[in-house]
Amino acid sequence: MRLNLVLELLDVPGQLIDALNPIGRLGANIVAVIHQRDVKTERGTVPVQITIEGDKETLNQVLNVIEEAGIQIIQVDGILRKEKITTILVGNIVDNDVKDTVELLNNIEGVMVADLDLKMSDHPEKSASRIVIEAEQGRKKEVMAKIKEIGNLKGFMVINEV
Amino acid sequence: MKIVLIGFGSVGQGVAQVFQMKKGLVKEEYGLDLKLVAALDRSGAAINPEGLDIDLLLKTKNETGKVANYPEYGEAGLSGHEVLDEVEYECIIEVTPTNIEDGEPAQSHMLKAIKNGKHVVTSNKGPLALSFNELAKAAMENKVQFKYEASVGGAMPIINFAHETLSGCKIESIYGILNGTTNYILSRMAKEGSSYEQTLNEAQEMGIAETDPTQDVEGEDAACKVVILANSILKMDVTYADVEVRGISQITPESIALAKKEGYLIKLIGEVSKDNLEVSPRLVKEGSPFAVEGTLNVATLKTDLADEVTVVGKGAGSVETASAILSDIISIWKSR
Numbered sequence: 001m002r003l004n005l006v007l008e009l010l011d012v013p014g015q016l017i018d019a020l021n022p023i024g025r026l027g028a029n030i031v032a033v034i035h036q037r038d039v040k041t042e043r044g045t046v047p048v049q050i051t052i053e054g055d056k057e058t059l060n061q062v063l064n065v066i067e068e069a070g071i072q073i074i075q076v077d078g079i080l081r082k083e084k085i086t087t088i089l090v091g092n093i094v095d096n097d098v099k100d101t102v103e104l105l106n107n108i109e110g111v112m113v114a115d116l117d118l119k120m121s122d123h124p125e126k127s128a129s130r131i132v133i134e135a136e137q138g139r140k141k142e143v144m145a146k147i148k149e150i151g152n153l154k155g156f157m158v159i160n161e162v
Numbered sequence: 163m164k165i166v167l168i169g170f171g172s173v174g175q176g177v178a179q180v181f182q183m184k185k186g187l188v189k190e191e192y193g194l195d196l197k198l199v200a201a202l203d204r205s206g207a208a209i210n211p212e213g214l215d216i217d218l219l220l221k222t223k224n225e226t227g228k229v230a231n232y233p234e235y236g237e238a239g240l241s242g243h244e245v246l247d248e249v250e251y252e253c254i255i256e257v258t259p260t261n262i263e264d265g266e267p268a269q270s271h272m273l274k275a276i277k278n279g280k281h282v283v284t285s286n287k288g289p290l291a292l293s294f295n296e297l298a299k300a301a302m303e304n305k306v307q308f309k310y311e312a313s314v315g316g317a318m319p320i321i322n323f324a325h326e327t328l329s330g331c332k333i334e335s336i337y338g339i340l341n342g343t344t345n346y347i348l349s350r351m352a353k354e355g356s357s358y359e360q361t362l363n364e365a366q367e368m369g370i371a372e373t374d375p376t377q378d379v380e381g382e383d384a385a386c387k388v389v390i391l392a393n394s395i396l397k398m399d400v401t402y403a404d405v406e407v408r409g410i411s412q413i414t415p416e417s418i419a420l421a422k423k424e425g426y427l428i429k430l431i432g433e434v435s436k437d438n439l440e441v442s443p444r445l446v447k448e449g450s451p452f453a454v455e456g457t458l459n460v461a462t463l464k465t466d467l468a469d470e471v472t473v474v475g476k477g478a479g480s481v482e483t484a485s486a487i488l489s490d491i492i493s494i495w496k497s498r
Contacts, residue, residue, distance in 0.1 A: 088421055128416040130420040130424060132424070157412050157443075160445065161444060162444045
């Protein structure tokens with residue numbers, strides 16, 4: 001089968017070779033590579049489109065090896081890959097309107113609330129909610145800062161990941 | 163080396179114990195003769211230019227609570243400044259309680275010693291969190307050593323580790339659990355499902371939390387350590403006011419349970435990076451290096467060459483903290 005990948009490379013020498021090496025080594029074939037150093041993402045990185053061919057297992061291995069090498073895979077077959085971000089908000093879920101908080105988060109571009117779990121307490125102001133967010137690759141830090149901002153605005157204590 | 167010990171609480175007594183335990187070894191391996199010429203607590207001082215009898219000193223403190231009662235050489239009412247003027251010494255060990263309002267009296271003690279050309283070894287976070295660069299600069303100008311390994315992480319190696327072992331690396335950030343009391347409380351809450359108040363009480367009964375636990379539970383102690391790490395290792399110029407601080411008093415058993423459902427623990431994490439200085443409760447993945455229990459401390463240093471390096475160790479305890487002080491003394495001796 002064939003797989004279309006978009007990799008995110010740092011603009012330093014050797015990155016492309018590091019990304020392509022494992023493909024041949026693992027027994028997959030490179031069908032096409034589109035690499036334009038002049039085209040950059042907002043993060044200053046260079047997106048490279050690669051089409052590779054092989055059996056399902058080999059292609060999965062290729063993806064793993066590329067990621068282990070620290071190279072971001074931002075798209076696989078036209079589907080944007082996502083980062084999962086978990087956060088816990090402590091406070092009065094009803095009064096501080098956790099529903100509105102979820103909406104504010106969904107309104108951030110490229111961010112989607114995937115899961116919401118609530119645990120009420122005897123003291124309503126000490127209830128907790130767990131929100132799992134999916135965001136575009138590479139935006140974790142930015143989204144976590146936004147979560148903190150929104151959480152604080154709504155009067156929740158925000159417990160973000162490290 | 164003639165040493166003045168300022169502060170004879172649990173850390174000070176730990177230092178004395180460690181000196182007694184390691185006197186022989188240190189003499190044999192390094193040719194270092196540890197001579198405690200003066201020891202002070204709030205009651206006064208005991209001074210003997212030939213060196214105090216450590217067993218007798220510890221016994222006096224244990225039985226009477228006052229160093230000033232040391233037979234023959236004890237004197238009530240003497241202050242640190244008076245002792246530093248009167249005694250001939252080469253190095254002070256400053257281990258009085260941390261005062262984060264103005265760092266006194268430790269700050270004056272340290273500056274006095276430095277300006278008189280004496281080395282300073284300390285575990286006292288107050289002056290370091292408030293005027294780190296002033297002290298470091300004074301030490302450099304007066305060509306003396308200023309060492310404070312014991313001020314962060316107790317026996318967990320971090321300051322000297324970063325300066326010496328990782329000397330070729332650029333350290334980009336440090337994340338860590340820097341306070342044993344809060345880590346103990348959060349670990350217990352996770353294990354027992356108990357409330358914060360109940361767990362705090364337990365910790366106080368066990369002596370793990372102080373009667374006034376504010377410095378620990380509100381993250382102030384960890385914030386001081388963040389400042390020290392930022393100045394010392396990341397070469398920033400910051401003070402306590404630059405840290406965003408939030409403690410664990412608002413953590414609930416419900417939030418811990420919710421976190422656990424997704425495979426996370428809640429820990430009080432200190433973050434040291436160029437664009438963020440923060441102490442706050444955070445989610446850490448079970449099985450990550452930050453998932454340590456009890457009173458342990460842990461720190462992960464992100465470096466350019468060595469990638470991530472993690473250290474774990476006992477962050478508190480009188481003898482444990484004193485081990486870091488001894489290590490600094492030996493280091494000063496070696497580099498003379």
